[in-house]
Amino acid sequence: MRLYDISLKGLRRRLGRMLLLLLSLATAVATLVTLVTITRSMNHSVAHRMDEFGANIVIVPQASDLAVSYGGITVGSAAYDVGVLMLADLEPIGSIRNARNVSVLAPKLVSAVSLESREVLMAGVIFPDEIRLKQWWQVHGAYPVGATDAPVATLGGHRAMAQMEAGVSGADQAVLGSRLAHELGLAPGDMLVVEGRNLQIVGVLEENGSQDDQILFVDLTLAQQIAHRPGEINLVEIAALCSDCPVEELVRQISEVLPQGRVTAVRQAVTLRAETVDQLTRFAVVVSAVVTLIGGLIVLTTMLGAVTERRHEIGLFRALGFRRAHIERVILGEALVISLAGGIVGWAAGMGVVALLRPTIDELAMTSPWDPALALAALGGTLVVGLAGSLYPALRAAALDPVTALRAL
Amino acid sequence: MIELCDVTKTYNPQGAPVHALYQANLRVNEGEFAAIVGPSGSGKSTLLSVIGAMNPPTQGSMLVDGIDVYSLSVEKQADFRHEYLGFVFQQLQLLPYLTALENVLLGLAIARMRRADKVQRAREVLARVGLAGKEDRLPGELSGGEQGRVAVGRALVNEPPLILADEPTGNLDSNTGVQILTLLQELNAAGHTVLMVTHDAQATTYAQRIIPILDGRLVDGDHDITKNENPAINGNGKR
Numbered sequence: 001m002r003l004y005d006i007s008l009k010g011l012r013r014r015l016g017r018m019l020l021l022l023l024s025l026a027t028a029v030a031t032l033v034t035l036v037t038i039t040r041s042m043n044h045s046v047a048h049r050m051d052e053f054g055a056n057i058v059i060v061p062q063a064s065d066l067a068v069s070y071g072g073i074t075v076g077s078a079a080y081d082v083g084v085l086m087l088a089d090l091e092p093i094g095s096i097r098n099a100r101n102v103s104v105l106a107p108k109l110v111s112a113v114s115l116e117s118r119e120v121l122m123a124g125v126i127f128p129d130e131i132r133l134k135q136w137w138q139v140h141g142a143y144p145v146g147a148t149d150a151p152v153a154t155l156g157g158h159r160a161m162a163q164m165e166a167g168v169s170g171a172d173q174a175v176l177g178s179r180l181a182h183e184l185g186l187a188p189g190d191m192l193v194v195e196g197r198n199l200q201i202v203g204v205l206e207e208n209g210s211q212d213d214q215i216l217f218v219d220l221t222l223a224q225q226i227a228h229r230p231g232e233i234n235l236v237e238i239a240a241l242c243s244d245c246p247v248e249e250l251v252r253q254i255s256e257v258l259p260q261g262r263v264t265a266v267r268q269a270v271t272l273r274a275e276t277v278d279q280l281t282r283f284a285v286v287v288s289a290v291v292t293l294i295g296g297l298i299v300l301t302t303m304l305g306a307v308t309e310r311r312h313e314i315g316l317f318r319a320l321g322f323r324r325a326h327i328e329r330v331i332l333g334e335a336l337v338i339s340l341a342g343g344i345v346g347w348a349a350g351m352g353v354v355a356l357l358r359p360t361i362d363e364l365a366m367t368s369p370w371d372p373a374l375a376l377a378a379l380g381g382t383l384v385v386g387l388a389g390s391l392y393p394a395l396r397a398a399a400l401d402p403v404t405a406l407r408a409l
Numbered sequence: 410m411i412e413l414c415d416v417t418k419t420y421n422p423q424g425a426p427v428h429a430l431y432q433a434n435l436r437v438n439e440g441e442f443a444a445i446v447g448p449s450g451s452g453k454s455t456l457l458s459v460i461g462a463m464n465p466p467t468q469g470s471m472l473v474d475g476i477d478v479y480s481l482s483v484e485k486q487a488d489f490r491h492e493y494l495g496f497v498f499q500q501l502q503l504l505p506y507l508t509a510l511e512n513v514l515l516g517l518a519i520a521r522m523r524r525a526d527k528v529q530r531a532r533e534v535l536a537r538v539g540l541a542g543k544e545d546r547l548p549g550e551l552s553g554g555e556q557g558r559v560a561v562g563r564a565l566v567n568e569p570p571l572i573l574a575d576e577p578t579g580n581l582d583s584n585t586g587v588q589i590l591t592l593l594q595e596l597n598a599a600g601h602t603v604l605m606v607t608h609d610a611q612a613t614t615y616a617q618r619i620i621p622i623l624d625g626r627l628v629d630g631d632h633d634i635t636k637n638e639n640p641a642i643n644g645n646g647k648r
């Protein structure tokens with residue numbers, strides 16, 4: 001018989017109520033674990049896959065006034081450009097203050113070409129950058145040679161320059177949007193003549209519902225040659241990772257170094273999503289605080305009740321020579337056992353809920369929810385709440401006057 | 410061993426004050442078996458709890474082996490109870506959900522001993538109070554007299570010099586009461602000082618000394634009944 005045995009015996013004696021307390025704590029922990037796991041995976045996916053959602057900044061030439069629409073974005077007229085934007089002009093973007101927030105920079109030259117007596121849009125792109133920007137692209141066949149080279153680490157500007165100097169491999173290869181390929185009856189491996197140049201179709205994009213379905217993608221340099229507009233671009237799409245800076249600020253910085261371009265922020269899905277996730281996170285924090293508080297209060301009232309119920313027994317312990325500290329240890333020992341059990345059960349239940357939700361919440365499926373730090377935090381948090389809630393009852397118990405307590409029969 | 414100097418204990422000092430003890434002076438010597446005798450409400454339990462280091466007097470002091478117990482810190486007072494005192498309470502105060510052995514072990518819960526030694530000691534004590542073989546019974550499975558013996562066993566297990574018993578026979582029929590009194594007498598013979606509260610005339614015959622109390626005062630007539638001429642009482646007491 002030691003203090004710890006007394007704690008355990010005391011728990012066994014009031015098993016029903018203690019199980020109820022355990023259940024309350026476990027419910028609180030399960031709620032927190034679920035909320036934290038979901039919001040964390042959402043935040044994680046928003047922050048790390050921002051570029052998957054495409055561009056959030058576009059640049060078009062300043063002087064364009066006639067319109068061709070591309071991807072919902074009004075771009076300079078394909079046929080009647082007045083002002084010009086050169087690929088080389090993009091280089092200063094590499095030295096703006098928030099340059100490291102620019103994750104993809106995809107310049108292109110969009111122009112109209114006639115193909116089998118019909119007008120189609122041809123986009124000259126730097127394939128590695130374009131593919132990185134449009135991670136949702138699926139290709140039948142292949143991308144042009146070199147298109148899936150090492151991901152672009154430096155800014156598109158630098159890379160584009162380097163590419164121009166080195167000369168591009170796969171230069172005469174093209175990728176078609178699915179609808180265009182269907183309408184023209186073309187498949188990977190077929191040849192195509194554009195403005196007198198023979199192009200080999202290496203890939204057809206899977207239909208994705210965007211304007212890309214209608215477009216002929218070729219290498220930027222080739223498009224510039226075909227359009228007789230060497231070095232020129234008329235659209236730049238930028239994916240900027242901006243969880244810590246407003247997009248508007250990036251727009252301002254780019255506009256400063258690129259006076260000949262019109263820089264616009266595009267409010268795209270991911271921004272909205274980020275805001276939703278932010279709100280969800282704030283909500284989760286509030287709920288967590290409330291749940292923690294309620295958990296603590298339940299511990300407090302249950303343990304206070306237990307102390308009142310046992311004051312007689314506690315008086316006996318004091319008469320037998322238990323110090324106040326011993327009484328505190330008995331009460332806190334019980335709280336420790338309950339909290340540990342509640343923490344473990346709650347964590348397991350929370351992970352169970354997460355596993356159940358996994359198929360319905362994309363973000364959960366993308367990240368692994370098994371985080372030992374979360375398990376430790378759940379256990380530690382429950383311990384802290386359980387012990388904090390039991391502290392006052394323990395002090396009350398220790399302060400009981402043995403004579404009064406023993407008289408109270 | 411124990412010396413009370415002008416001890417007054419007043420309850421409800423603000424409202425209508427009750428002097429449960431009033432200027433009590435008392436000396437209990439080592440090896441004595443003394444009975445505090447008085448009518449209900451006379452302050453017997455109060456006196457016992459003051460001596461038991463659980464109830465600080467309003468005035469006066471209590472010395473145990475020359476040490477003023479109530480000048481010690483609360484925790485030291487608790488240590489004093491653990492090392493010096495064994496309590497047998499009027500209502501016995503056995504925990505109903507613990508076995509006889511576990512109830513006795515409660516007296517050793519905070520002792521610095523190995524677990525096996527504690528169990529060994531508790532078993533010995535239970536055997537000594539005549540409960541060998543009933544270690545694993547719950548109090549509810551024991552007779553009133555057996556429960557009383559478990560309570561005595563618990564008071565005894567840390568081998569205290571002084572045993573304080575508050576009406577140990579209060580709830581028992583005279584037969585089982587006699588068993589407990591005999592047990593206390595044996596413990597006294599084995600060297601424990603025993604201080605017992607009772608209002609039972611039969612019980613007083615087991616003590617060597619009677620300390621009458623009335624309205625909180627230790628009245629004259631404190632006498633050693635071993636020197637009593639009445640052979641009938643003497644004979645009973647020496648049984």
Ligand SMILES: Nc1ncnc2c1ncn2[C@@H]1O[C@H](COP(=O)(O)OP(=O)(O)OP(=O)(O)O)[C@@H](O)[C@H]1O
Nearest residue numbers: 420421427428429448449450451452453454455456
């Ligand atoms: N905690 C308390 N608060 C107020 N008054 C008390 C308290 N404890 C005892 N008293 C009063 O002090 C007086 C002595 O009480 P005590 O319990 O010492 O008497 P007793 O001799 O043990 O009586 P009994 O034989 O009935 O047990 C009584 O009048 C009682 O009402």
Ligand SMILES: [Mg+2]
Nearest residue numbers: 453454455575
């Ligand atoms: Mg009494």
